[in-house]
Amino acid sequence: MKVLSSLRSAKTRHRDCQVIRRKGRTYVICKSDPRFKAVQGKKSKKKRY
16 A cells, blocks of 8 residues: 555545544545555554553
8 A cells, every 4th residue: 555645635536535544544445446545644552561
């Protein structure tokens, strides 16, 4: 998946693109044209003691 610095442009790329938030990340998924997939944000590491 291509990582973008800003997903503002990715929202308007294709009519089938969906912006979804999961576990602290923002994903752009497009089932009709998979080359529009994108991810933004990192997962935070949990501290173990």
